[in-house]
Amino acid sequence: MEPFDLIIRNGRIATASDIFECDIGIREGCITALEEGLTGATEIIDAAGKWVTPGGVDGHCHIDQPTSDGTRMADDFLSGTTSAVHGGTTTIIPFACQFKGQSLNDVVADYHARAEGKAVIDYAFHLIVSDPSPNVLETELPNLIANGYTHFKLYMTYDDMKLNDRQMLDVLDVARRHGAMVMIHAENSDCIAWLTDRLEQAGKTAPHYHAVSRPPVVEREATYRAIAFSDLMDTPILIVHVSGEEATKEIRRAQERGLRIYGETCPQYLFLTSADLQKDGFEGAKCICSPPPRSLADQEYMWSALAEGVFSIFSSDHAPFRFADPQGKQNGAAMEGFRWIPNGIPGIETRVPLLFSHGVLDGRIDIKDFVALTSTNPAHMYGLEKSKGTIAIGSDADIVIWDEKEPFQLTNDMLHHNVDYTPYEGVELKAWPGIVVSGGEVVIRDGVMTAKPGRGRFLPSSLPVPARPNRPEDPTPYFVAI
Secondary structure, three states: OOOEEEEEEOOEEEOOOOEEOOEEEEEOOEEEEEEOOOOOEEEEEEOOOOEEEEOEEEOOEOOOOOOOOOOOOOOOHHHHHHHHHHOOEEEEOOEEEOOOOOOHHHHHHHHHHHHOOOOOOEEOOEEEOOOOOHHHHHHHHHHHHHOOOOEEEEEOOOOOOEOOHHHHHHHHHHHHHHOOEEEEEOOOHHHHHHHHHHHHHOOOOOOOHHHHHOOHHHHHHHHHHHHHHHHHHOOOEEEOOOOOHHHHHHHHHHHHOOOOEEEEEOOHHHHOOHHHHHOOOOHHHHHOOOOOOOOHHHHHHHHHHHHOOOOOEEOOOEOOOOOOOOOOOHHHHHHOOHHHOOOOEOOOOOHHHHHHHHHHOOOOOOHHHHHHHHHHHHHHHOOOOOOOOOOOOOOEOOEEEEEEEEEEEOOHHHOOOOOOOOOOOOOEEEEEEEEEEEOOEEEEEOOEEOOOOOOOOEOOOOOOHHHOOOOOOOOOOOOOOO
């Protein structure tokens, strides 16, 4: 038998469906054997009874994404993927963002140029569709879907990216006909704008008023409306970064009716609350994201919904704006108002360790659910399941061996992003990835990275199975028979 490049022994292997013990044989970047007593390898790692899981797939992160307001994201594809892999994530899916008037093809070409020669792990692209012109709907978007860009995000808020209801229906129609997955940022833009204007008129511009301007009802209403569009068009959708009980209940109701409505939540809704935006001075700006963190009661509800299977995906929504930077969070201080603080917080490195420590080790979720939420389900949702998201023969050898530790506090100086803070400063953890394998190569060992810039590959995505409509035989489900 041809020798293995790497064998991992004596681990407790967890996938989304099973827990088992055997050796993992790796050759030419892929898993080629799962059995006991494997021999003959260039390198052998003794996992010594530790948990061994698939490398994480972060299905929602923003890396080197252009903005329209003069702010700037701190992480490019080198620092962003370096940070990700230190936290046990071996595949990322950031956004190629279209602004109004731009060609989607040009946006994708630009984003490839930004990634070229930098990524240390594999990556795919989501699209952001903000200008669904006839050419985009009829030519560019169908062609991009056919070429492996099979998932895209729509915004119901933000003036430079939001779509109106009719535009959303147009894009959902294209997605259904061509088999793409649609992600939706669900917040009512007009309600937010009205509340923001009134708050500013009253002189209420401190960071914590960001949450006041985006109360749960504006997320609940938009979630309900997005679900109604999905129902009308028979187009499955994924509601992203769901923050609390009200929106989650809308997703539950839709799922109970048999609609293909999927949900994603993020660490900020399990570990932060609205109180974090009320820190002294401008400190609350560090926790501004949209939707904002909610109450402690919402936080507990989100943990329960996660354990009960309402959410398919747990993503970081990493949006890396530096705090002490006029092109970062300080933009809001210079402009004197929460309206101008860039939305988003860093979290690409902390996503998986936070959920492992406080989900698995604290007994809130099963380790199989952990694997599903952080790896298997995002790979499946975005058409990458042929190579990513599990430990199985034929899959890419993307693997994490976990070190469980005495409780320690998370600090920003432990992290590898290009951001000058973490919103999770001081959170207690009990585990961290000890060894990370990407494509059969040990790229992290005891906190030291050996991966070289540019080794990460772009991954074209297949048509996602979860994007298939309930009634595929009906080409026009929105026509009501008379």
